[in-house]
Amino acid sequence: MGGFLHLYVGQEAVAVGTISLCDEDDQIIGGYRTHGHALAVGLTMNACMAELFGKATGCSKGKGGSMHFFAPDKNFWGGHGVVAGQTPLGLGLAFALKYKGVKGCCLCFLGDGAVNQGAYHESLNLASLWNLPVIYIVENNRYSMGTSLQRSSVYRKCLAARAEGYDIEWDRFNGEDIYEVRARTWKAIQRARHEPRPSVLEIATYRYYGHSVSDANAKKYRSPEEIERHRKLHDPIQLWQKRLLEEGILTADQAAEMDEGAAAEAAEAVRFAEESPLPQKADLFSDVYYEVDRQTRAGRTGRYFFND
Amino acid sequence: MPVITYRKALNDALAEELARDENVVIIGEEVAQYNGAYKVTEELWKRFGDKRVVDAPISEAGFIGLGIGASMLGLRPVVELMFWSFAFVAYDQIVNNAGCIRYMSGGLVNLPLVIRGPANGGTTHSHTPESSLANHPGVRVVCPATAYDAKGLMKTAIRDNDPVFVMENTLLYGETWEVPEEEYLIPLGVADVKREGRDLSLIAHGRAVMTSLKAAKILAAEHGIKAEVVDLRSIRPLDEEAILQSVRKTHRAVLVDENKPFCAVSAQIAAMIQEKAFDDLDAPVQRVCALDAPAIYSPPLEKQQLPTAERVVEKVLSIA
């Protein structure tokens, strides 16, 4: 496995809570920390793991890697590596829905560092100006790489409140409680589908691992105690499990069984990825142009690649 | 055959495609109520309404990215840049998103999108980014020189299923050419010999084609040299065969290019000619490019900074 790897561990309730509210007309797009979103839309662990391994069986045929998972058949439009570069794309998905008269919405995920990019602000203005059904979901894990929120952003109240300047409804809530995530996101989805109007949601969350594979300063910009405190007291999966156990919906045995099942599925995905074939050299030149791949008249006319 | 302007030819192409396919939507600054900064979209808003012709605020990254996102769901946005020089504020959207999404999705997503506008005019407005954009596999770059080509290439670009960047020229908008009334399409990647000749090949794209035609006339009248003018029309895909065919016939080539010389389109073509037609050459391949400095304002100098027919003639005489 090479390149970038931005783990989502700790933030699960955000992707699962929000995406579980989507129906067949809703669209989803995000940044590079989107493994959780990919699994939540229904991509298989095999397809995701094989993509991480750069194998031809990966969800993007080994051409995209960790940051670029795609599944348009599940309304999942990536997986984008440039901070906030996906925010105008999410706007475009919402524009297309409205243009076609479809009552869907687009959930567009970004980080707390991404809110300082111009593309995001241009998107907010356009979303409000044109009444587009897009919901910007800011996953506030309090750090952009090694820079804490306090060192990157000024705001009144919270990051989402910047939306007031664009006359957009906003909300801020805790992402450790999946019920809360669903209840509050639902309001924004209704607003998008029926008015349609955009929203900005800021969801407080936390990542346990380093920013990416390399995070040499992992221990410098935050303390091990801080991470430990979150794992112990604020882990969204543990909290939900505890609640389900207390309410008698889940038994301890069932919970253990689910954990084992997930671990086995992951192990199987690793085996699948290891045994899968690599893309071939010829695959370098497929999936560049639609017309060339299909060898349409346009794809057969003129020279497209300039290797020799 | 009716003679119309380059501007009108583009306008007709847009109108015909808007009428033909309801997924075609025009987005850009001043494209609707103002009729377009250069009047290319004149009357389209009146005819097709708010939904199909959309005035955008000055947010190129925002509305170009929006166009890309909308194309993922099957719309065919035609996004206008008031000048291609403004593409730089949207470069991430254009290069990383329009250029790479199909590839990094393993071919699952395609982007039937056109970005169009003039690529010339004023220091910060005069960039000719066809060379830098054609550098990116995944996109197509088209530079029509005549009204006839502008219409046929624009219609093809809109129907194409990959991102196509059409680079126009404000100095060509008012130029006229014969354009048939019947519908026609011009495939991308097919060059056009705009003037036949046997002594030397002038190879150009965009407005430099007009400069080359002027130079060819002077060469014939004053020097008895019959220059062939090859109009590339499309940069990527490139009609390599047409270039080589012409060079194999004339054995001499001068490349005329409004790009700055370093890493220009003509640099690519010069490399290609020496690789593939070295034995056919009777003289080194020469280039006439924009003079290598930022675009100057002072009008008399501005005219000299771009390739002129005189400079082309001079260069030709140095090898012919």
Ligand SMILES: Cc1ncc(C[n+]2csc(CCOP(=O)(O)OP(=O)(O)O)c2C)c(N)n1
């Ligand atoms: C335009 C751009 N600048 C810088 C980077 C490098 N980079 C990748 S992620 C990141 C931090 C972003 O933090 P945040 O938006 O909070 O998201 P998180 O990683 O916390 O999920 C940076 C600086 C990039 N990918 N794109």
Ligand SMILES: [Mg+2]
């Ligand atoms: Mg963050």
